[in-house]
Amino acid sequence: MSHASGSETVFTYGAPGLKFGAGASDEIGFDLSQYDVSRVLVLTDPGVAATGHPQRVAEQMAQFGIEARVFDAVRVEPTDESFEAAIAFARETGPWDAYVAVGGGSTIDTAKAVNLMTTNDGELMDYINAPVGKARAPQRALKPLVAVPTTTGTGAESTTICVLDVLALKVKTGISHARLRPTLAVVDPALTMSQPAGVTAAAGMDILCHALESYTARTFTSYDRKAPEQRVPYCGSNPISDVWSENAMTLLATSFRRAVQHGDDPAAREQMALAATMAGLGFGNAGVHIPHANAYPIAGQVHDRCPDFRPVGYPGEEAMVPHGMAVALTAPEAFRWTFESSPERHLRAAALLAPGHGYDGPDALPRVLADLMRDIAIPNGLGEVGYAEGDVDDLVEGAMKQQRLLATAPREVTAEDAAGILERSLELW
CATH class of the missing domain: 3.40.50.1970 (Rossmann fold)
Known part of the structure; x- marks a missing residue:
């Protein structure tokens, strides 16, 4: 494998010790x-x-x-x-x-x-x-x-x-x-059996976006060469993180809807727990990008802008957009925008998540995501949570502060780009 002078040739991989299984x-x-x-x-x-x-x-x-x-x-x-x-x-x-x-x-x-x-x-x-x-x-x-x-x-x-x-x-x-x-x-998948459907749906979208964002992140070789003490945990997509991300998507394809709609299915719960672990092992090294950067202001500004929104299945009286839901709300449009950076990866992801989906081009992955989100009752875009076009500028300002995440995006993200993704995410279908 040859590299241009000055480009990174090293990626790092770290993981906790792992014990998995019922009991x-x-x-x-x-x-x-x-x-x-x-x-x-x-x-x-x-x-x-x-x-x-x-x-x-x-x-x-x-x-x-x-x-x-x-x-x-x-x-x-x-x-x-x-x-x-x-x-x-x-x-x-x-x-x-x-x-x-x-x-x-x-x-x-x-x-x-x-x-x-x-x-x-x-x-x-x-x-x-x-x-x-x-x-x-x-x-x-x-x-x-x-x-x-x-x-x-x-x-x-x-x-x-x-x-x-x-x-x-x-x-x-x-x-x-x-x-x-x-x-x-x-x-221990047994601990997740009592998780409400709304929590399973929102948290599951977090799994999915971890896998998708790390899979479509800029490659580790696209960075400038760094001294060892300067390397950060998020090093870009690499051959090890790709394996975890693809396996997580394969598990989600067969278990996600089932875990939401039939929460007492032990096999679905176990597959979701395994998918979450695998996606974590992937993105914990490759990194995440635009949907997660957008999620921070979406969740952080909800008290002021969407005071009446209450997610199904979550406790408490305060307005809240759960993290996984906040990530999901701009994911379809984010991946439409990143498509040109690696069309083959976006199409591969769509095929893993929905074999035989029949969609093509930049629409494929967004449509697969929208189909899933509809089926598991994720809100239809930012508008359904309570955000409006007048809120976009403040959401952009919050997203652009997440430079640690945006640095992992496969294309450079300007404030104008972020605004377009957020505006198109007010209504997804």
Whole structure:
């Protein structure tokens, strides 16, 4: 393989240890005993706490001489305030030798932030991605973190990032560093059986977009050559991430609709959990791009612009666009726009997701996505959530702040490009 002078020739791949299968969450006490820990903080949100799973995970550690305590006040769609509250609790009740996150991406992301801020100096904003924060790298190693996802979607158990709303700035952003990646991902499909259909649909769109965005991301060879200390976890599509992304799409093709419409189907739940894990292992290295960049302002500005929107299946009285739904709402138009960068990849993805779909050209993948979104009751574009044409400029401003993500896009994205994608996403079908 030849490369132009100065282009990147190296890609990196990182992943947590993985334990997958029904009953895997019953073995966490044993798993932690291998790390020589004696005090463990289990983090979860009130909804997952009500299922009893976090308490059960905590209690089975005692037989291995491990003291465990449960913090059950994680906020779904976390904010800087909710991160700070969890960090304060961990500091007041610590020190802790390890952390266990039992829940969705919000819980796993909160645990990453708690782990970071109880092992390293400084303030939360020091570590948040630029330009919102200072993008400081952690200097000290973090404690072992076991991530136990109870929703099939975020892939947070595999990644080096945590996402939050910075309330004062009305922006969704994150922290990204290899040290945030969980030590061990324990994926137990049995924990997802009670996931409501609306949550399965939104979180499943997150799986799908992880796979699609990493598959269509710019290739690792398209970057300039970097010194090893300058390489970031998101290195562009590469032969390893492609394998995970394609396999995730193949699983979704047969299980996604079934898991939403027949939530008590163990085989569908297991395939969705496997797809989520595979997509996480892919995008956690290749990266994501335009749909995720757009999702941050879509979710972050909903309180002001769409105060009446309540997603089906989610708890709470506040307006909220779940992360996976926010990602999905501009995905069809984003992939129509990126089609010219790699037509063969977009057509291959459409064929994996809907064999024999009969669509062609730039329309193929958007139409496959729209068909799926209709079938699983995802809103018909931004307009159905409550956004209007007058909101597009502010959404563009928020999306353009996500340069860490947009840098992975296969075409350079201008504000005008972003505005066109958002405007065409007001109504999708």
